[in-house]
Amino acid sequence: MVVMGIRAFRWLPYRGQRHAIPDSMAANDVGNTLCGVDVTVPHDPPPRSPDGCWPTCWSCDAAWREFEGIPAFPRPRQAGDAPRTTVGGRS
Numbered sequence: 593m594v595v596m597g598i599r600a601f602r603w604l605p606y607r608g609q610r611h612a613i614p615d616s617m618a619a620n621d622v623g624n625t626l627c628g629v630d631v632t633v634p635h636d637p638p639p640r641s642p643d644g645c646w647p648t649c650w651s652c653d654a655a656w657r658e659f660e661g662i663p664a665f666p667r668p669r670q671a672g673d674a675p676r677t678t679v680g681g682r683s
């Protein structure tokens with residue numbers, strides 16, 4: 593059972609990569625990314641990468657997938673799949 597629209601984590605550009613942090617973390621909170629990097633949540637949105645999208649931290653990606661039970665990329669498309677919505681991404 594997958595509830596769409598509810599995410600335990602969110603992406604945070606940090607130190608040149610897009611890491612995942614618990615969605616419960618608010619601005620100025622100190623915690624860890626899913627890959628274990630110490631992070632302080634910035635109060636302002638981080639600057640955009642010159643390329644338009646920070647490279648994904650695959651350690652965070654893997655930890656996130658494991659938490660949600662999402663098979664590792666790539667996965668076969670399934671009927672009813674929602675279009676991928678990647679912020680700042682290109683297809």
Ligand SMILES: [Zn+2]
Binds near residue numbers: 610612628650
């Ligand atoms: Zn990470």
